[in-house]
Amino acid sequence: xxxxxxxxxxxxxxxxDQAAFVDNRATQQALLTKEAEQARVGWDRARRSAQTxxxxxxxxxxxxxxxxxxxxxxxxxxxxxxxxxxxxxEEQADVAFESSTQLIDAALSRIxxxxxxxxxxxxxxxxxxxxxxxxxxxxxxxxxxxxxxxxVKGGALLIPVRWEIAQLxxxxxxxxxxxxxxxxxxxxxxxxTVHDLTEAGLSRLAALVVxxxxxxxxxxxxxxxxxxxxxxxxxxxxWREPAFVExxxxxxxxxxxxxNGRGKYVLYSWMRQAAVDxxxxxxxxxxxxxxxEHPAASKHxxxxxxxxxxxxxxxxxxAPVLDGTLERxxxxxxxxxxxxxxxxxxxxxxxxxxxxxxxxxxHPLQDAPPQGGVVVLPDAYRVLRMSGExxxxxxxxxxxxxxxxxxxxxxxxxxxxVLEVLPWVGHEPVSAAxxxxxxxxxxxxxxxxxxxxxxxxxxxxxxxxxxxxxxxANAPL
Numbered sequence: 360x361x362x363x364x365x366x367x368x369x370x371x372x373x374x375x376d377q378a379a380f381v382d383n384r385a386t387q388q389a390l391l392t393k394e395a396e397q398a399r400v401g402w403d404r405a406r407r408s409a410q411t412x413x414x415x416x417x418x419x420x421x422x423x424x425x426x427x428x429x430x431x432x433x434x435x436x437x438x439x440x441x442x443x444x445x446x447x448x449e450e451q452a453d454v455a456f457e458s459s460t461q462l463i464d465a466a467l468s469r470i471x472x473x474x475x476x477x478x479x480x481x482x483x484x485x486x487x488x489x490x491x492x493x494x495x496x497x498x499x500x501x502x503x504x505x506x507x508x509x510x511v512k513g514g515a516l517l518i519p520v521r522w523e524i525a526q527l528x529x530x531x532x533x534x535x536x537x538x539x540x541x542x543x544x545x546x547x548x549x550x551x552t553v554h555d556l557t558e559a560g561l562s563r564l565a566a567l568v569v570x571x572x573x574x575x576x577x578x579x580x581x582x583x584x585x586x587x588x589x590x591x592x593x594x595x596x597x598w599r600e601p602a603f604v605e606x607x608x609x610x611x612x613x614x615x616x617x618x619n620g621r622g623k624y625v626l627y628s629w630m631r632q633a634a635v636d637x638x639x640x641x642x643x644x645x646x647x648x649x650x651x652e653h654p655a656a657s658k659h660x661x662x663x664x665x666x667x668x669x670x671x672x673x674x675x676x677x678a679p680v681l682d683g684t685l686e687r688x689x690x691x692x693x694x695x696x697x698x699x700x701x702x703x704x705x706x707x708x709x710x711x712x713x714x715x716x717x718x719x720x721x722h723p724l725q726d727a728p729p730q731g732g733v734v735v736l737p738d739a740y741r742v743l744r745m746s747g748e749x750x751x752x753x754x755x756x757x758x759x760x761x762x763x764x765x766x767x768x769x770x771x772x773x774x775x776x777v778l779e780v781l782p783w784v785g786h787e788p789v790s791a792a793x794x795x796x797x798x799x800x801x802x803x804x805x806x807x808x809x810x811x812x813x814x815x816x817x818x819x820x821x822x823x824x825x826x827x828x829x830x831x832a833n834a835p836l
Contacts (some may be wrong), residue, residue: 605731665692
């Protein structure tokens with residue numbers, strides 16, 4: 360490895376104290392820059408729309424949107440300034456690595472570019488490494504982690520190294536990992552909340568879905584509706600907006616409430632989000648544009664995203680996530696636009712987003728202003744949007760699985776994966792039924808994964824009826 364040249368522009372890789380260092384601030388800078396630009400555009404659009412609103416009520420709602428956009432813009436700019444100040448305050452020296460490091464560099468480069476290595480390469484790499492583990496990331500993927508022992512004068516330098524491995528887990532657990540638990544929120548077992556809500560008359564499906572939501576505040580609101588609990592002080596003001604509160608009440612207290620599986624809260628469509636992102640980037644896209652960008656798409660994919668999805672039998676049909684027009688007998692698809700003028704940006708298939716899209720201003724996308732008041736989703740809902748990185752990772756792994764003629768490892772209702780099940784198994788024994796309810800999966804499917812984990816020593820089984828399972832010290836999470 361040649362000596363690393365560090366500059367003050369938040370380089371992604373640089374040398375520090377003879378150890379290769381990955382600076383995540385480069386990614387943070389890119390995300391904050393994008394956030395600031397989106398907020399600036401949203402603020403300008405909402406401000407201009409308020410000036411031409413047809414009535415005072417709409418104008419007031421748009422002025423509130425403009426204030427929220429301005430607050431986001433200021434926050435993003437302050438964070439950018441702090442990040443740049445931190446980078447500029449550091450002094451980095453160039454480091455020329457020795458031959459042992461060149462060996463490590465070659466080994467890591469090999470791993471980064473292929474999933475096929477020889478036994479000799481594996482043996483050589485193990486000579487210099489220790490402490491292998493798998494670590495779940497907030498975006499749902501997995502990282503491999505290892506400690507590299509680099510010989511130096513007088514001892515050894517231990518370098519922690521992480522890289523992405525081909526495994527993806529999406530759903531409520533991946534979303535929950537990105538959200539900070541509200542300060543002061545009590546820890547309440549989900550099964551207890553489900554029991555309390557169903558005993559008070561809420562349908563079991565609605566109770567399962569709302570308690571499986573990644574937001575701690577959502578089941579608290581429903582508890583207050585159904586059980587008459589006092590208003591919790593730890594629930595933030597965004598969750599107390601009257602229009603939002605009434606919207607949640609109307610969704611989850613509906614006697615005809617229906618949703619997917621046994622309580623799964625969020626469902627994802629990677630390709631829909633990919634198509635929406637591409638349309639937002641280019642203004643309008645064709646079928647060929649989508650296929651060129653994402654080869655997993657077919658000639659019918661884009662057309663299906665511009666119309667209502669096929670009947671499901673349980674859950675509502677997918678709503679259109681793009682608007683389609685014919686130009687010279689060829690389909691052109693563009694972003695859908697909310698009544699407030701903001702485009703639909705997040706494909707979010709959850710009960711309280713009836714058209715499966717959240718607009719850039721934070722409203723569940725609607726064609727006309729709602730009659731019962733303007734619903735603004737709390738900022739926490741922004742994590743429901745799969746990032747471009749997550750979408751590309753999901754589609755790349757899905758395509759790789761097909762190319763190897765192996766089953767795609769996408770989790771489907773009733774078929775959870777090991778790393779979805781494990782977070783629900785603690786040191787306190789739980790049954791397969793409890794794990795299944797928490798995941799929105801069937802008891803037998805959860806039991807299958809628990810048996811797999813027991814075979815590799817991650818969990819231990821306690822005999823009885825029903826059998827119960829607890830995590831061991833060998834579990835990687």
